[in-house]
Amino acid sequence: MSINIKFIGAVRTVTGSMHLVQNGHSNLLIDCGLFQGHREEAFKRNSDFPFDPATLQGLVLSHAHIDHSGNIPNLVKHGFEARIHSTKATADLCSAMLPDSGHIQEEDIKFVNKIHRKKGLPPRKPLYTRVDADRSLEHLSGHPYRKRFEICDNTALTLYDAGHVLGSSIPLIEIKDNGTTCRIAYVVDLGRKNLPILKDPETPPGIDYMFLESTYGGRLHDSVGETDDRLARIVNRTMERGGRIIIPSFALERTQEIVYHLGQLTHEERIPDVPIFVDSPLAVNITDVFRRHPECFDEEMCRLLEEGNDPLGCERIEYITDVERSKSLNRDDRPMIIISASGMCEAGRILHHLKNNIEDPKNTVLVIGYMAKHTLGRRIVERHEEVKIFGQKYSLRAEVQVMNAFSAHADRNEILEYVQPFKDKLKRIFIVHGDEDQSEKLRDLLNEKGFPAYLPEPGEEIELS
Numbered sequence: 001m002s003i004n005i006k007f008i009g010a011v012r013t014v015t016g017s018m019h020l021v022q023n024g025h026s027n028l029l030i031d032c033g034l035f036q037g038h039r040e041e042a043f044k045r046n047s048d049f050p051f052d053p054a055t056l057q058g059l060v061l062s063h064a065h066i067d068h069s070g071n072i073p074n075l076v077k078h079g080f081e082a083r084i085h086s087t088k089a090t091a092d093l094c095s096a097m098l099p100d101s102g103h104i105q106e107e108d109i110k111f112v113n114k115i116h117r118k119k120g121l122p123p124r125k126p127l128y129t130r131v132d133a134d135r136s137l138e139h140l141s142g143h144p145y146r147k148r149f150e151i152c153d154n155t156a157l158t159l160y161d162a163g164h165v166l167g168s169s170i171p172l173i174e175i176k177d178n179g180t181t182c183r184i185a186y187v188v189d190l191g192r193k194n195l196p197i198l199k200d201p202e203t204p205p206g207i208d209y210m211f212l213e214s215t216y217g218g219r220l221h222d223s224v225g226e227t228d229d230r231l232a233r234i235v236n237r238t239m240e241r242g243g244r245i246i247i248p249s250f251a252l253e254r255t256q257e258i259v260y261h262l263g264q265l266t267h268e269e270r271i272p273d274v275p276i277f278v279d280s281p282l283a284v285n286i287t288d289v290f291r292r293h294p295e296c297f298d299e300e301m302c303r304l305l306e307e308g309n310d311p312l313g314c315e316r317i318e319y320i321t322d323v324e325r326s327k328s329l330n331r332d333d334r335p336m337i338i339i340s341a342s343g344m345c346e347a348g349r350i351l352h353h354l355k356n357n358i359e360d361p362k363n364t365v366l367v368i369g370y371m372a373k374h375t376l377g378r379r380i381v382e383r384h385e386e387v388k389i390f391g392q393k394y395s396l397r398a399e400v401q402v403m404n405a406f407s408a409h410a411d412r413n414e415i416l417e418y419v420q421p422f423k424d425k426l427k428r429i430f431i432v433h434g435d436e437d438q439s440e441k442l443r444d445l446l447n448e449k450g451f452p453a454y455l456p457e458p459g460e461e462i463e464l465s
């Protein structure tokens with residue numbers, strides 16, 4: 001018997017994580033993420049699966065980010081009947097995030113169909129609906145960290161902490177075959193040491209094969225200490241101009257982290273006490289999930305909570321769910337900070353805030369997360385003079401600042417440090433989850449250092465020896 005890996009998604013690109021592990025006993029899927037990018041290409045890639053979902057014995061889900069979990073409702077719609085294994089926090093986060101994604105799919109298709117109608121094209125159905133998403137939640141099984149359990153015949157799973165977002169894990173899959181055991185670790189995505197709120201990434205013991213992310217495989221982040229200084233400078237400069245700061249943020253983790261940093265800076269009186277809004281119903285629900293999972297918090301976070309601090313800004317910051325309240329922010333001309341989803345500016349309320357604020361040079365757009373190619377977020381990062389929002393052109397006159405130090409992904413040196421203990425032990429490292437240039441840089445660097453790193457092609461199948 002042999003074990004085969006098929007690299008389906010997030011290969012030589014960042015989004016759409018999905019890989020198939022096949023052997024004589026089982027077909028397992030690792031992650032079932034949404035590919036994000038050009039609308040047409042995304043629709044095509046996300047619609048169908050290059051395997052029959054009904055033949056899967058399980059789905060191993062690393063974490064709740066939509067590029068890892070977002071195509072689950074569609075997988076279930078296509079006949080998946082097995083269980084989805086993740087940590088408990090990831091399962092709870094998915095319960096908030098997948099229905100929200102279903103809603104986004106429905107809204108997006110309304111917009112597409114408006115254009116289709118004008119062009120005389122037939123209407124299109126959404127990839128999945130909120131109802132599909134609700135249905136898929138029944139398949140979720142939440143597990144504790146570091147507890148080994150059988151997921152199907154001869155296959156066991158243990159989830160280690162990835163230190164990337166709440167509930168994120170490094171799944172270790174052990175497949176028994178003819179008296180030997182093949183151990184595959186999925187280090188996608190890998191977090192960083194000393195991130196606020198979360199514990200540091202763990203290293204699973206005795207790995208033969210490793211999937212390794214490469215989002216920042218060729219780049220370095222600013223240090224965390226410099227981050228607070230820079231954030232304070234950006235806030236102070238914008239407030240002195242009487243402007244607003246618009247922060248497109250991922251509802252998961254990034255929002256809670258930026259709130260944490262802004263809270264500390266206000267507390268230390270390094271920035272003025274200006275109104276801060278988190279305008280995203282999803283972020284509100286997710287912050288609730290954070291409160292229910294203190295087992296995921298690091299010591300510092302536990303200490304702040306014990307001392308009666310408010311690290312998630314539940315009392316100090318206004319969390320907005322209501323649409324009318326969200327709209328009213330546009331009529332309020334005070335300097336303020338608005339944190340809103342979605343992170344890559346492809347959907348959600350952030351679009352309204354950008355539309356209303358990016359033409360005014362007093363304002364600042366502060367980018368704190370990764371922006372995939374062909375997204376509005378990437379065009380803002382690249383400072384295009386004009387950007388399209390809801391089909392209309394707007395001049396980008398606001399200041400644009402990018403702070404990668406808020407990244408929840410390990411950078412080049414952090415990845416190297418992480419893999420070091422596995423030197424001479426790994427049979428192969430599969431580089432995934434990165435733009436092609438970053439993946440190539442990481443592969444070359446690892447090979448130079450004596451690691452057996454390999455960068456697969458999309459759709460490539462490899463037999464493990």
Ligand SMILES: [Zn+2]
Nearest residue numbers: 063065164189
């Ligand atoms: Zn992630």
Ligand SMILES: [Zn+2]
Nearest residue numbers: 065067068189
């Ligand atoms: Zn990811």
